[in-house]
Amino acid sequence: MWNDFKNLLDExxxxxxxxxxxxxxxLEQEIxxxxxGEV
Amino acid sequence: MESGILxxxxxxxxxxxxxxxxxxxxxxxxxxxxxxxKTSIVKALASILSATDNGNxxxxxxxxxxxLGLRSNKRNPQQGFVNVHSEVGRVKLxxxxxSLDFVVKQNGEILxxxxxxxxxxxxxxxxxxxxxxxxxxxxxxxxxxxxGDFYWAVTELSSAKIYDDERNFLLEKKEExxxxxxxxxxxxxxxxxxxxxxxxxxxxRKLLEKETKxxxxxxxxxxxARLVEKxxxxxxxxxxxxxxxxxxxxPKENNESQIKEIENQINKLKNDYTxxxxxxxxxxxxxxxLQDQKNDLEDQKNNQIPKLQEALIPIDGEMNIYVTALSSLxxxxxxxxxxxxxxxxxxxxxVQQRYDELKNDKKNITNQIKEINMSYHEVKNRLSNLQQKxxxxxxxxxxxxxxxxQKENHLKNLRSLIKQQLTEIDRYDxxxxxxxxxxxxxxxxxxxxxxxxxxxxxxxxxxxxxxxxKINEISKEREKASIDIxxxxxxxxxxxKxxxxxxxxxxxxxxxxKKRSDDQKQKAKVNFNQNIESLIKKLGFKEFRSxxxxxxxxxxxxxxxxxSGEYVLQQVKTLSTSEKSAISLILQIALKQMYIPDxxxxxxxxxxxxxxxxxxxxxxxxxxxxxxxxxWFIILTTLTDAEQPLEVKTW
Numbered sequence: 001m002w003n004d005f006k007n008l009l010d011e012x013x014x015x016x017x018x019x020x021x022x023x024x025x026x027l028e029q030e031i032x033x034x035x036x037g038e039v
Numbered sequence: 040m041e042s043g044i045l046x047x048x049x050x051x052x053x054x055x056x057x058x059x060x061x062x063x064x065x066x067x068x069x070x071x072x073x074x075x076x077k078t079s080i081v082k083a084l085a086s087i088l089s090a091t092d093n094g095n096x097x098x099x100x101x102x103x104x105x106x107l108g109l110r111s112n113k114r115n116p117q118q119g120f121v122n123v124h125s126e127v128g129r130v131k132l133x134x135x136x137x138s139l140d141f142v143v144k145q146n147g148e149i150l151x152x153x154x155x156x157x158x159x160x161x162x163x164x165x166x167x168x169x170x171x172x173x174x175x176x177x178x179x180x181x182x183x184x185x186x187g188d189f190y191w192a193v194t195e196l197s198s199a200k201i202y203d204d205e206r207n208f209l210l211e212k213k214e215e216x217x218x219x220x221x222x223x224x225x226x227x228x229x230x231x232x233x234x235x236x237x238x239x240x241x242x243x244r245k246l247l248e249k250e251t252k253x254x255x256x257x258x259x260x261x262x263x264a265r266l267v268e269k270x271x272x273x274x275x276x277x278x279x280x281x282x283x284x285x286x287x288x289x290p291k292e293n294n295e296s297q298i299k300e301i302e303n304q305i306n307k308l309k310n311d312y313t314x315x316x317x318x319x320x321x322x323x324x325x326x327x328x329l330q331d332q333k334n335d336l337e338d339q340k341n342n343q344i345p346k347l348q349e350a351l352i353p354i355d356g357e358m359n360i361y362v363t364a365l366s367s368l369x370x371x372x373x374x375x376x377x378x379x380x381x382x383x384x385x386x387x388x389x390v391q392q393r394y395d396e397l398k399n400d401k402k403n404i405t406n407q408i409k410e411i412n413m414s415y416h417e418v419k420n421r422l423s424n425l426q427q428k429x430x431x432x433x434x435x436x437x438x439x440x441x442x443x444x445q446k447e448n449h450l451k452n453l454r455s456l457i458k459q460q461l462t463e464i465d466r467y468d469x470x471x472x473x474x475x476x477x478x479x480x481x482x483x484x485x486x487x488x489x490x491x492x493x494x495x496x497x498x499x500x501x502x503x504x505x506x507x508x509k510i511n512e513i514s515k516e517r518e519k520a521s522i523d524i525x526x527x528x529x530x531x532x533x534x535x536k537x538x539x540x541x542x543x544x545x546x547x548x549x550x551x552x553k554k555r556s557d558d559q560k561q562k563a564k565v566n567f568n569q570n571i572e573s574l575i576k577k578l579g580f581k582e583f584r585s586x587x588x589x590x591x592x593x594x595x596x597x598x599x600x601x602x603s604g605e606y607v608l609q610q611v612k613t614l615s616t617s618e619k620s621a622i623s624l625i626l627q628i629a630l631k632q633m634y635i636p637d638x639x640x641x642x643x644x645x646x647x648x649x650x651x652x653x654x655x656x657x658x659x660x661x662x663x664x665x666x667x668x669x670x671w672f673i674i675l676t677t678l679t680d681a682e683q684p685l686e687v688k689t690w
Binding site for chain 1: 197198201204205209212524527537540544545551552555
């Protein structure tokens with residue numbers, strides 16, 4: 001899951017486009033996985 | 040050769056339709072006097088090449104758009120861009136491979152845009168006297184930005200800005216979850232504290248219930264008068280118990296002194312036993328030795344004595360002969376025939392001598408026999424004595440052992456008795472303690488009258504109700520202490536762990552974006568410095584040896600000092616206007632190469648005014664070569680005093 005998030009951060013960097021909504025959504029997903037105790 | 044045609048419809052000072060043709064791979068010079076539409080061309084190109092689909096820019100680009108006059112304020116962002124006499128302005132750029140359209144209303148509302156624009160063009164693709172680079176180089180102390188501070192050049196246009204934005208977003212999120220974490224901790228503390236409070240309240244409740252029951256019991260059993268009576272009973276009971284206890288104490292002490300005495304006796308008996316045992320051991324050793332001697336002497340008696348007795352027989356025989364011979368010789372007093380051999384003669388002295396020798400031999404042998412017999416009897420007697428002594432000691436030892444056993448049994452019995460007595464004393468002590476406790480309770484209770492007792496009962500009942508209310512309140516608060524994360528409810532401890540994990544995750548991401556941002560800045564700095572170095576050489580600006588960003592992204596220039604003929608390190612703010620113009624041109628081209636390599640336009644708006652003729656030509660030649668080499672449209676505007684219409688020439 002960390003790799004997916006890291007890739008998203010890198011993808012935005014490469015595209016030079018900071019998309020707050022996408023980042024927020026993705027972080028929420030990662031947090032949801034942490035909350036469910038899947039990590 | 041490829042070309043681009045720019046159509047302007049009601050843009051800036053140019054009313055109606057106007058078209059301008061630019062050549063790709065060439066330096067296009069727009070030459071015109073003031074107020075002839077040069078600026079409108081620059082603004083039109085800047086607008087269409089930097090257009091975004093929603094018309095929004097990043098903050099620094101927004102600022103640059105304002106610097107360049109593309110936007111004035113938020114309420115009317117495109118003010119002055121559309122001709123004042125028109126409602127709508129249009130910019131169209133026809134390129135060989137595509138056609139870009141940008142339509143905007145007088146109020147700034149964008150009616151049509153395209154997807155090929157790049158907002159970074161405003162910072163990286165245009166150099167005018169209003170551009171950030173020149174404004175910055177010309178800034179003075181007290182201005183918002185330092186002349187040499189080019190941090191923005193390695194962040195805003197590179198991916199570093201994005202990673203910084205990501206990091207700032209993550210820092211905000213970390214802050215949010217840190218607050219949640221703190222809240223969870225507070226709730227954990229509350230639960231711990233309230234657990235203690237609850238425990239105390241429950242203990243208090245137990246005590247209150249006990250006291251209430253006690254008061255209720257007193258009342259139900261006849262009140263204070265009955266208590267006084269009960270107190271008297273308890274004192275009587277206490278006296279009886281103490282007497283019973285005393286009756287056991289004296290025999291117990293007697294038993295204890297007996298135990299001491301018996302213990303001493305036992306110790307003495309044990310010593311005697313050890314001594315006798317040791318003596319018997321010594322006697323056993325001696326007996327063994329004497330037994331060996333007796334055996335040896337018996338051997339001698341049985342074997343040596345018969346041999347000695349045998350040896351006496353011939354001696355006795357010979358002696359008898361010589362006795363006879365001696366008596367004959369005594370009578371005759373001369374020589375006689377030898378009674379043994381019968382052939383020779385013998386005389387008295389010779390016979391007497393021989394007889395004496397035999398007598399002596401016999402005596403020796405007899406003595407030996409006697410000695411053996413005497414030794415044997417002596418050893419036998421000693422052995423018999425010792426065996427008798429040993430028997431006596433064995434008997435003594437048995438007696439001691441029996442006595443010891445008796446004493447130990449007695450001791451055991453006494454100890455068991457004392458144990459029973461102690462148990463009994465302990466039982467009486469407990470009884471005394473309980474009675475005293477009951478007396479103490481009664482002493483407290485009988486301090487007032489029945490009315491006071493009722494008041495106290497009421498008071499206790501009120502306290503009980505208050506206690507229950509507090510318990511209910513805390514229990515309710517504790518139930519509410521759960522924490523909601525993502526729609527799920529967690530106990531604070533569990534939630535704290537979740538928040539820890541979330542914060543760890545975010546911190547990892549923050550670290551990642553920081554590293555990426557630093558890498559990007561470093562990479563941008565190195566590229567920027569390399570581009571500048573190459574440009575200085577190509578432009579033949581011998582007055583500069585190097586123009587570089589240092590580790591803090593501050594621009595430093597090594598400039599030729601004409602008086603000394605040496606290159607000196609100089610801060611940007613101390614450079615002359617023409618030097619700043621030269622540096623701005625170098626920096627702008629470097630930015631264009633680095634950040635918008637795919638956008639084939641570079642606009643230089645009236646930036647050669649400060650160059651001398653020689654340098655101006657050098658720059659024009661370089662730009663022409665660069666346009667050709669890269670396939671760029673380089674559009675250079677220049678002011679002329681001549682009254683002439685606006686025209687586009689190629690260099």
